[in-house]
Amino acid sequence: MGRKFKLLVEHARQIVQVCAGGERVLCGDSMKSLAVLEGEGGEGGGSGGYSVLVDRDGIIADIGKSDEIAAKYNREDIDNIIDATGKCVIPGLVDAHTHAVWAGDRVHEFAMKLAGASYMDVHRMGGGIHFTVKYTRAANEDTLLSLLLNRMRQMSQSGTTLVECKSGYGLDLENEVKMLRVIEEARKVVPMEISSTYCGAHAVPKEKTSAQATQDILDRQIPHIVSLVKAGQLQVDNIDVFCEKGVFDVVQSRAILQAGRDAGMQINFHGEELNRLHSAEMGAELGALAISHLEEVSPEGISAMARAGTVAVALPTTAYMLRLRPPPVRDMIEGGVAVALGSDFNPNAHCLAMPVVMNLACVVLHMSMPEALAASTINAAHALGQSAMHGSLERGKWGNLVLLGAPT
DSSP, rough: OOOOOEEEEEESEEEEEOOOOOOOOOGGGGGTTTEEOOOSSSSSGGSSSEEEETTTSBEEEEEEEEEEEEEEOOGGGGEEEEEEEEEEEEEEEEOOBBOOOOOOOOOOHHHHHHHOOOHHHHTTOOOHHHHHHHHHHOHHHHHHHHHHHHHHHHHHHHHEEEEEEEESSSSSHHHHHHHHHHHHHHHHSSSSSEEEEEESSSSSTSOHHHHHHHHHIIIIIHHHHHHHHHHTTTOOOOOEEOOTTSHHHHOHHHHHHHHHTTTEEEEEEEEEHHHHHHHHHHHHTTTTEEEOOOTTOOOOOHHHHHTTTEEEEEEEHHHHHOOOOOOOOHHHHHTTTTTOOOOBBBBTTTOOOOHHHHHHHHHSSSSOHHHHHHTTTTTHHHHTTOTTSHHHOOOOOBEEEESSSSSS
């Protein structure tokens, strides 16, 4: 028989489990009180350190004091052993919101924004999403896959082990499906899990009105994507829409989100970014799993999300890049809303590293360090409906972990 275990990380000074009691999400003060296994002495190691053991299927088989783990298991049954003396182990980071499939370059828009142009100013001048749509439509699947894999390698190098990835730069059936196929191909080769999101309502295509685009999504795009899912050609986890003034209004967004939900997708959408449209209340009413952005969310919207258990996915890179008022994260946490974090990686915000997002969350959104870690692990996993197996270091969950060259 072969070896029974894939990996042992032993003698860690600290293992930050985040959760230790099977919690699927953390809200309020619980975001500050993370489960931590703390080694004795300054260097950890020996009987003072902690270990985590991962089985052949990639599942955490055991976690605890190093001397107790060593006494229970035969080292000859373990493929790889890493000495983590003096170091810290945390769960793999989860990026709950990205636009990682696209071609083209919008660096020229940065100069426009520095000169005072707003997001919607650029959009109206043919830039923004429409500029990227032009180049993404022209690119073939191989080109898009190569670009995506390079971006995901960089995400992985920064500790991300689960990432949400959207379509949304096709805006028609052929190109939205092309993007979803690229995401599907990436699943087979990247060393991380992917949560796939259909975002055909990312913008109104130039050749249609918002009403026509809504009808096309309802009548053609969603039914065709559902047929591909049923045929086993695609896995699509979430439905997204950019609910915004000048894009898709609340009524249109509701119809699209309901159709996606009825087709088996989780509701996870852009809301309350540039204008207060009360889309948070609408999303909560639909039972949305998560809503992203929320820079303009109302107190009533926060209360509705808390009652519905809808996760707020905060994107500090967006407020930073677009010079927006940051989302009221402190009000959301104090109001009982679970807050997650995402990089919002896209042609407008080139951030692939969740540690940078966490730093911005602390500085710009006034989150504490434990809150930022909870928001980038268990809560981000919950925003994708995957916290049963991701987001914390507990027996029975995936052994996705990050070893830090630091004691805490």
